[in-house]
Amino acid sequence: MLADHFPLVGLRLTTPRLELRLPTPEELADLADVAAAGIHDPAVMPFLVPWTDRPLADVARSVILHHWLRLGGWTPQAWSLNLTVFREGQVVGLQTIGASDLAVTRTVSTGSWLGRTHQGKGIGTEMRAAVLDLAFTGLGAEEAVSGAFDHNVTSYGVSRKLGYVDDGTKRHAVGGKLAVERRLRLTRADWERHRKIPVTIEGLTPCLPLLGAS
Structure with a gap:
């Protein structure tokens, strides 16, 4: 079975309304369709790499290629796990969690x-809460970091709701224009104080060596 060689296919995170896991090929195609249908106001770019500004077919294909790229380049020392988000069996989005040298840094990014x-x-709040529970409860992380451009008030609001605090800014050139990123950081103590959404983690134990957390 595939799970014998790559147990991350058996990892499941569930919240009251959502399930997060790796997709089947057909579900990956559904995820690509969701991206092509639109994930933000076209007049505002929330991403450092403006991948959603491309033709719709390219946007959809990039979701599939990025998914394969992250799995194909996997190492326990540096990984990025792209979990498809399902609500009532329907694909609604993507939630990523990643880390470098997790056993040393005890830090994840989302x-x-x-x-x-x-x-x-x-x-958005519920799916982020799911991977934060994976990080702090399942992987022994001590910090989680994130970021959002200063015009992305929705993402910033999710972070603050979950206990993140401001951690400085960084200036980027996106499409030839200045974009200021607001960095955010969440400690274990702040996560515990703001933790309200119940999360169930299944299939984690055999994944720990691949996540650098064994």
């Missing part, structure tokens, strides 16, 4: 996107 038709319903 990123995400959500189909526009699913926004404004608290799903």
